Amino acid sequence: MTTPTRDEVRRAPKVLLHDHLDGGLRPQTVLELAADCGHDLPASDAGSLGRWFTDSADSGSLERYLETFDHTVGVMQTAHGLTRVGRECVEDLAADGVVYAEVRYAPEQHVSNGLTLDEVVAAVQEGIDEGTAATDGRIVVRQLLTAMRHQARSREIAELAVAWRDRGVAGFDIAGAEAGYPPTRHLDAFEYLQRENSHFTIHAGEAFGLPSIWQAIQWCGADRLGHGVRIIDDITVGEDGSVELGRLAAYVRDRRIPLEMCPASNLQTGAAASLAEHPIGLLTELRFRVTVNTDNRLMSGTSMTDEMWNLVQTFGYSLADLRWFTLNAMKSAFLPFDERLALIDEIIKPGYAELGA
Ligand SMILES: O=c1[nH]cnc2c1ncn2[C@H]1C[C@H](O)[C@@H](CO)O1
Ligand SMILES: [Zn+2]
Numbered sequence: 001m002t003t004p005t006r007d008e009v010r011r012a013p014k015v016l017l018h019d020h021l022d023g024g025l026r027p028q029t030v031l032e033l034a035a036d037c038g039h040d041l042p043a044s045d046a047g048s049l050g051r052w053f054t055d056s057a058d059s060g061s062l063e064r065y066l067e068t069f070d071h072t073v074g075v076m077q078t079a080h081g082l083t084r085v086g087r088e089c090v091e092d093l094a095a096d097g098v099v100y101a102e103v104r105y106a107p108e109q110h111v112s113n114g115l116t117l118d119e120v121v122a123a124v125q126e127g128i129d130e131g132t133a134a135t136d137g138r139i140v141v142r143q144l145l146t147a148m149r150h151q152a153r154s155r156e157i158a159e160l161a162v163a164w165r166d167r168g169v170a171g172f173d174i175a176g177a178e179a180g181y182p183p184t185r186h187l188d189a190f191e192y193l194q195r196e197n198s199h200f201t202i203h204a205g206e207a208f209g210l211p212s213i214w215q216a217i218q219w220c221g222a223d224r225l226g227h228g229v230r231i232i233d234d235i236t237v238g239e240d241g242s243v244e245l246g247r248l249a250a251y252v253r254d255r256r257i258p259l260e261m262c263p264a265s266n267l268q269t270g271a272a273a274s275l276a277e278h279p280i281g282l283l284t285e286l287r288f289r290v291t292v293n294t295d296n297r298l299m300s301g302t303s304m305t306d307e308m309w310n311l312v313q314t315f316g317y318s319l320a321d322l323r324w325f326t327l328n329a330m331k332s333a334f335l336p337f338d339e340r341l342a343l344i345d346e347i348i349k350p351g352y353a354e355l356g357a
Helices: 006-011 027-037 046-057 063-069 081-093 117-134 152-161 183-195 210-219 229-234 247-254 263-269 280-285 306-315 319-332 339-353
Strands: 014-020 098-105 140-148 169-177 200-204 225-226 233-239 243-245 259-261 290-291
Touching: 006 117, 006 306, 014 081, 014 225, 014 306, 014 319, 027 046, 027 081, 046 063, 063 233, 063 263, 081 117, 081 140, 081 319, 098 169, 098 339, 117 140, 117 152, 140 152, 140 229, 152 169, 169 183, 183 200, 183 210, 200 210, 210 229, 210 247, 225 229, 229 233, 229 247, 229 259, 229 280, 243 247, 259 280, 263 306, 280 290, 280 306, 290 306, 290 319, 306 319, 319 339
Parallel strands: 014 098, 098 140, 140 169, 169 200, 200 225, 225 259, 259 290
Antiparallel strands: 233 243
16 A cells, blocks of 8 residues: 555545644734733744744643643633634634544633633634634534643533533543643542533543553543553563553553544653654554544644654555544544444545545
8 A cells, every 4th residue: 555645645534533722723813812912922923933832832841831822822811712713723624634623622711801611612612613614514623621630620611511512512621731630630520421421531641651541541431532642651562572461551452442642742742752653653553543633733833634644754654544543533533423424434435535545
C-alpha cells in the first residue's frame, strides 16, 4: 500500500475527538477580541502572536504549556466572542477535511465578565450552528464540557452537560494540570454522569503515569482516555521483540477503551521525546483503539491534516491506516450509534474508497 500525499491526507475524511475550543483560535481572532475587551497580548500581529503561542507552549512541561491559555480564555468572556470562536472552529475544521468533531472547553473559565454557565454554552452552540450552516453540513460538531481538575465545580459542570445533552453537548471531560489532581477528586461528578447514562472522557496518563489511568477507568468509569500515552509504562518489550502487556494495558486493549492521542501536544509538554519514539507507533501495532487528535491547534500550530501527515512521514502509514484511525475515532464518538453508523457508511468509507483505500 503506497503512502498518501499531503493533499490526499487533507482530502481524506477525518474524525477529531480531542480538540480544545480555547486552544484552537485563529491568531487574528485573538488580536481582534483582545482589542475589543482591552486584554494585553504578548505580540501585536497575527504572525508573531501565532509564533508566541507555539514557542511558549513548547516548554517541556504541562503546567507551563497551560499558562498560554490565559491569552485565549482571557478574550473569550463575552457571548459574541464565544460565538465567533465556535463558528470559526467549525469552519477551520471543515476546511481541513474533518467530518465529525467533539470540541471541548471549560464553561467555568468563561464567566469572569458575568455570563452564566448556561449563557456560555448557548453562545458556543450558536457559533457551532452558524459554522455548520456556513459549511453546508459538511461537518457535524458536538460540544464536550470540561471541568478543571484543580477546581471544585465538576458536579455542576456535569449537570450542565446533562441539561444540554439534546442541544449539542455530547459529553463531559476533566482537564488541567494532572499531577496532584487525581480524577477521583471528581468522583461525585462521574457517578452522577453514570447514573444519567451520560458519556465522559478524562485527561489521564499525559503528565502523570499509570495510577491516573487506572483511577480514570476503574474508579471513575471513563468511556475514553484523553491522551493515555503513559499506558506504555505497562507494556514491556523484550530484547527479542516480544511484547508483554501488564494487567491494566491488557484491560484497556481488551475493552477497546479509546485512546485520544495527541502527538504534537505530547512533544511540547515532554510526554514524548520525538514522534518516532511516541508510544502511538507501538500502540497502533498492538491494535489498541488508537485515535489521532490535535489537542490545541493554536498552541501546537497543528491541524488534523498535519497530525496525520506527520504520522505518515514518521511511521510510513498508508491511507488504510488513516482510515483505521478514523473508524476507531468514529466508533468511539459520543454520538448515538445510528448517527455514527451513518457517518461511517455514508461519508467515511466512501471518502476513503474515492482516494483508493
Ligand atoms: O493537554 C491538555 N492537558 C490538560 N489540560 C489541557 C490540555 N489542553 C488544554 N487543557 C486545558 C486548558 C484549557 O483552558 C482547558 C479547557 O479547554 O483545558
Ligand atoms: Zn487536551
